[in-house]
Amino acid sequence: MTDLLTADAFAPHQTLAAQLLAHATEGDDGSHDLAHIHRVFRNAMRIRAGEGGDAKVLAAAVLLHDCVAVEKNSPLRSQASRLAAEKASGILADLGWAEDKIAAVAHAVLTHSFSANIPPQTIEAKILQDADRLDAIGMVGVARCFYIAGRLGSGLYHPGDPDAEHRPLDDRRFAIDHFPAKLLKLSDGFQTDTGRALAQERHQRLEQFLTLFRDEI
Template identity: 45%
Template sequence: MQAALYKCTACLFHFIPESNAKLVTRMKAPDEHTIKHWLTPRIAKHDTAHDLQHVMRVVERARDIGQAEGADLNILIPAAWLHDLIALPKNSAERSQAASRSAEQAAAWLLSQGTHRATVDAISHCIAAHSFSGEVQARTKEAKILQDADRLDALGAIGIARCFVTGASFGAAFYHPEMPITDGNSRSFNDKHYTLDHFYTKLYKLPERMHTQTAREIALQRLSFMKKFEQQLIGEIAGKNDMQHPA
């Protein structure tokens, strides 16, 4: 009898940790491979500024910043993968709803995968708060880092490329034909018509809006490159130094 009781107790002892392990696993979001496999056919293919490559860059920057800042990567990384599930055109009247719609769709899928409600809520908040146009305040460290990672992709060489691709998508000219740059007084900024104006209306302001020191340092480096690009662009528009040859 005692032997039988010991055997049953031993079975129970081994069963409880296994059960708890499964519960903990279910509380977390699916692994990155699973998320990417589910995401790939659903991500925007018509918008190269918000395609899978953009998502992958944001994931890696979020990982770098999250590790440096001590964030919960079990929340941050799934949120980074799923942050642009719904991509609406920049000139759409519904553009400000893209992040909240992405959060809703991500939450529905995560719950269907057995992810714990509290984990889903934390991931959904990150997604809903990441957007510049959504105007949702980031309340958690992970949400702030996702904002930073996404905004970093709007700066530097890749930011320039994305900016001009986006402007072209709704018919904006590269720059104002008579006054490519302005201080905002000589003429009003209009980034709906002139893509270069977007550098001033939004992109140059991003470094000061970064939440983390890690992201701020990266942003300032990328900002420096963008200003050099702008100087080169303005020089080429004006034809300066084109006829000079090296000695």
């Protein structure tokens, strides 16, 4: 992917990106690859334009928020953002960053994750959480959901009860269960006004997809 996406794609932070892209991802998860990092970066810069915040801290947090890979079905999943924050801190320390800036990046990385369930306290952390969650809803969110389901060996839906009217939701077994279990809840938890407005549009796309999907099955 590095030959397809260069640091120039992260302008005006291409110098920082050149330093950090090699650390941005690990493993072979196509839902958390450099394309995901770039989409989150674009989301974050769009939100920052309306909300403010330290641009360099935010850019570094975006570039390093998935620097540790943990599969969705791993018992360590809830620890992924903590592990990433620790790794990011070490990377930035090696680059000579000031301790307060490292701490700001680490906090944003730590609190971005849905699984971690730690409230973000700074504007940069709030923007990163919103920017990352935007990539989990809308049409990209649909694509990522089914991609991950394929990695985990899940079915598309329960053929006898696709809407889980008479059974508990099980998004480890059925991809479509992930919509009511998580994806349709995400738009209610956005941290910034700008992110919230973008989320509402993408949430509507999720609902439209589900309507069409149900019609076809």
